[in-house]
Amino acid sequence: MGLLSNVFKRNTGDATPQKPAVVKTDAAEQLKPKPMNKEVKIVAKKIEVGYVHMSGCTGCLVSFADNYDKLFTILDRYVELCSCLALIDARHMDTMDIAIVEGSVCIQDKLSVDEIKETREKAGIVVALGGCACYGNITRFCRGGQQNQPQLESFVPIGDLIKVDLYIPGCAPTPQQIRNVCVMAYLLLRGDDKQKELATAYLTPLMKLAQGGTEACGCDLMTNVINQGLCMGCGSCSASCPVRAITMEYGKPNIERDLCIKCGACYAQCPRSFFNEAIISQYEAIDDAVKGALQ
Amino acid sequence: MGTELGNYKSVVSARCTDKEILKGAQDGGIVTQLFAFALESGIIDGAIVAGNGAEPWRPEPVVATTRAELLAARGTKYNLSPNMSLIKEVTRSYGMDKVGIVGTPCQMQALRKGQVYPIGLRDVGDKIALAVGIFCMENFPYQSIIQLVEDHAAMKMESVKKMEIGKGKFWVYGKRGQVVQLPLKVTHKYEQPGCHVCLDYVANLGDISTGSVGSPDGWSTVFVRSRNGDSVWAKAIAAGCFETQPMEKVKPGLELVTKLANEKITKNKKTLEGRATFGVGKGLRNPYL
Ligand SMILES: Cc1cc2nc3c(=O)[nH]c(=O)nc-3n(C[C@H](O)[C@H](O)[C@H](O)COP(=O)(O)OP(=O)(O)OC[C@H]3O[C@@H](n4cnc5c(N)ncnc54)[C@H](O)[C@@H]3O)c2cc1C
Ligand code: SF4
Ligand code: SF4
Ligand code: SF4
Numbered sequence: 277m278g279l280l281s282n283v284f285k286r287n288t289g290d291a292t293p294q295k296p297a298v299v300k301t302d303a304a305e306q307l308k309p310k311p312m313n314k315e316v317k318i319v320a321k322k323i324e325v326g327y328v329h330m331s332g333c334t335g336c337l338v339s340f341a342d343n344y345d346k347l348f349t350i351l352d353r354y355v356e357l358c359s360c361l362a363l364i365d366a367r368h369m370d371t372m373d374i375a376i377v378e379g380s381v382c383i384q385d386k387l388s389v390d391e392i393k394e395t396r397e398k399a400g401i402v403v404a405l406g407g408c409a410c411y412g413n414i415t416r417f418c419r420g421g422q423q424n425q426p427q428l429e430s431f432v433p434i435g436d437l438i439k440v441d442l443y444i445p446g447c448a449p450t451p452q453q454i455r456n457v458c459v460m461a462y463l464l465l466r467g468d469d470k471q472k473e474l475a476t477a478y479l480t481p482l483m484k485l486a487q488g489g490t491e492a493c494g495c496d497l498m499t500n501v502i503n504q505g506l507c508m509g510c511g512s513c514s515a516s517c518p519v520r521a522i523t524m525e526y527g528k529p530n531i532e533r534d535l536c537i538k539c540g541a542c543y544a545q546c547p548r549s550f551f552n553e554a555i556i557s558q559y560e561a562i563d564d565a566v567k568g569a570l571q
Numbered sequence: 572m573g574t575e576l577g578n579y580k581s582v583v584s585a586r587c588t589d590k591e592i593l594k595g596a597q598d599g600g601i602v603t604q605l606f607a608f609a610l611e612s613g614i615i616d617g618a619i620v621a622g623n624g625a626e627p628w629r630p631e632p633v634v635a636t637t638r639a640e641l642l643a644a645r646g647t648k649y650n651l652s653p654n655m656s657l658i659k660e661v662t663r664s665y666g667m668d669k670v671g672i673v674g675t676p677c678q679m680q681a682l683r684k685g686q687v688y689p690i691g692l693r694d695v696g697d698k699i700a701l702a703v704g705i706f707c708m709e710n711f712p713y714q715s716i717i718q719l720v721e722d723h724a725a726m727k728m729e730s731v732k733k734m735e736i737g738k739g740k741f742w743v744y745g746k747r748g749q750v751v752q753l754p755l756k757v758t759h760k761y762e763q764p765g766c767h768v769c770l771d772y773v774a775n776l777g778d779i780s781t782g783s784v785g786s787p788d789g790w791s792t793v794f795v796r797s798r799n800g801d802s803v804w805a806k807a808i809a810a811g812c813f814e815t816q817p818m819e820k821v822k823p824g825l826e827l828v829t830k831l832a833n834e835k836i837t838k839n840k841k842t843l844e845g846r847a848t849f850g851v852g853k854g855l856r857n858p859y860l
Contacts, residue, residue, distance in 0.1 A: 339693075444690075445690055446690050446691055448693075449690070450689045450690065450691070450692065450693040450694070451693065451694075452689040452693070452694070452696060453688065453689050453690055456687075456688075456689075481688070482688075500856065504855055504856045505764045505765060505767075505768075505846075505855065506765050506768060506856065506858060507765045508651075508677045508710070508763060508765035508766060508769065509651035509653050509710070509763065509765070510653055510654070510655045510656075510674075510677055510678045510680075510681040511632065511653025511654060511655040511656025511657070511658075511678075511681075512655040512656075512658070512681040512684070512685065514653065514655075514656040515655055515656050515657065515658045515659040515660070515685075515691070515692060516659070516685075516690065516691025516692060517691065518691065524653040524656050526629075526651070526712060526713050526714070527650065527651025527652070527653055527712060527713065527763075528651075528712075541690050541691030542691065544688075544690045544691070545684070545685065545688070545690045545691045545692065546681075547677065547680045547681040547684045547858070548765065548768075548858045549858060550858060551680060551684065551858050551859055552859070553770075553859060555687060556680070556683050556684050556687050556688075556776075557577075557578075557683070557775065557776060559683040559686050559687050559776070560797055560798060560799075562687055563686065563687075563696070
């Protein structure tokens with residue numbers, strides 16, 4: 277229990293992190309339009325997160341929202357959402373602790389290319405959320421020729437244009453994985469030494485995925501697991517696939533490659549891609565901790 | 572080493588009190604009895620078990636929702652049953668909120684990874700109500716079992732009543748009463764290669780884990796591990812599901828379990844080390860780094 281004991285006391289016990297203070301203003305002042313930045317400052321203890329929407333379907337954002345009431349707890353205590361076109365009327369990016377990016381980048385669309393570069397400049401940490409941002413996913417199949425921008429034919433995962441710090445693969449990524457990363461990112465940036473240590477250990481495999489490249493496919497199970505003598509036939513990959521492209525034949529995955537949309541979920545979920553025993557074996561404590569933080 | 576048996580709250584030797592379950596069980600009938608009890612008392616809505624597949628002794632993961640289906644899946648099939656392949660579906664079309672699952676140590680690892688890093692398993696983690704791990708030294712592809720039973724033991728697959736690995740032998744029991752034993756040496760080359768990097772013998776990540784080693788024939792060694800496992804086990808004991816004996820009182824006891832666990836982990840750690848320098852200036856991938 278080394279890492280976990282005490283780590284979360286501050287969040288789970290009575291001493292929850294300060295809630296944003298209620299700002300007292302007189303009626304006249306309340307009528308004045310308030311600049312965005314002022315509000316952000318009130319809750320300086322939270323981490324500032326920008327949600328950047330590239331060529332995505334908003335399903336990743338919906339997954340974030342599918343944390344339901346816990347989304348509000350996240351936004352109340354840990355995350356100040358400083359930009360997110362779908363939810364917030366902030367037209368331009370400010371500097372931020374973390375940028376969560378959904379979607380891939382169309383290199384024939386100058387605005388998109390500029391925006392992903394700007395994201396890198398403005399954000400301390402860049403997270404690729406979902407199969408498209410990490411690996412291209414369905415946009416890998418784009419090849420132009422559609423009205424009214426038939427020339428928009430080339431889409432690349434964001435990691436092909438900027439350095440990405442962390443991946444959350446999946447199409448869609450799961451609400452629970454996004455939730456876990458939010459809590460851990462908060463601990464990484466605002467926690468004490470022990471909390472930072474835990475958060476680092478938790479986030480490391482997701483950072484390694486980001487260092488591992490921008491290509492994913494069901495074939496990864498062949499090249500990186502079966503061909504490497506590592507598959508033990510558990511079936512996790514098959515359960516993870518959103519399009520049921522993987523069946524288990526005599527205990528080994530068989531990938532219907534024309535069904536695969538290249539989301540990267542199967543390989544990332546496979547216990548023989550990464551298995552950081554020190555963290556995973558504390559599944560009970562981690563679950564307690566994350567849920568405690570969101571109580 | 573000291574960590575070879577994983578974390579646990581208690582360990583006992585046990586067997587189920589239900590004579591019907593015990594009759595077709597591999598060992599003490601712990602797995603089947605636990606699920607049957609959990610099903611009756613509403614702890615689970617159903618359990619993913621290794622059911623009977625299209626060919627004799629070839630398991631197929633199934634979702635058992637009745638006692639009869641649980642009983643039909645009793646017994647060890649020494650080849651791959653990808654039980655995790657149903658872990659999401661069971662919460663979807665089967666509509667279950669409280670899921671039971673049995674599996675080898677690696678399947679328990681897959682399950683817990685899915686809870687700590689839910690990448691393709693949305694809304695699954697919180698629905699795991701009872702994970703029962705079974706000890707495992709190694710597993711085999713189905714074709715290996717055919718090879719062992721039909722070539723080495725000279726029996727027909729469909730005429731086999733039970734298979735067992737124990738006391739240093741691979742045992743094949745025929746329906747007509749015949750018994751063939753093969754030295755384990757014969758079986759080694761048929762093992763699933765992925766087992767050779769496995770560092771868990773007694774299903775360290777199960778809520779409860781059980782196996783035959785350490786306890787007398789017809790009995791099982793049972794580790795109660797998680798908070799959840801502890802609570803289910805206490806209820807099952809209170810309901811009179813199991814006879815138990817203190818582990819210290821039975822032979823060969825925990826000493827043998829520890830020894831075998833150590834042997835497995837030491838051997839496989841060596842394999843992992845060898846992989847690092849498998850080629851010339853190049854190695855094979857290590858999932859634990
Ligand atoms: C491949 C393999 C290797 C094993 N190696 C050892 C060992 O080295 N030492 C040891 O002490 N015990 C080992 N066991 C465990 C042992 O054989 C029994 O499964 C265990 O003691 C449970 O017995 P029981 O009477 O409680 O279960 P039962 O009530 O008979 O139920 C057995 C349960 O296991 C499930 N099952 C059967 N085959 C598989 C499979 N291939 N994959 C997943 N689930 C399955 C069945 O669906 C059933 O639910 C091994 C089991 C397997 C499958
Ligand atoms: S998840 Fe990995 S180890 Fe399990 S069956 Fe799939 S490829 Fe094999
Ligand atoms: S096989 Fe399925 S899970 Fe794997 S990358 Fe393709 S679509 Fe994604
Ligand atoms: S030896 Fe390990 S990898 Fe092989 S089946 Fe058993 S638990 Fe799984």
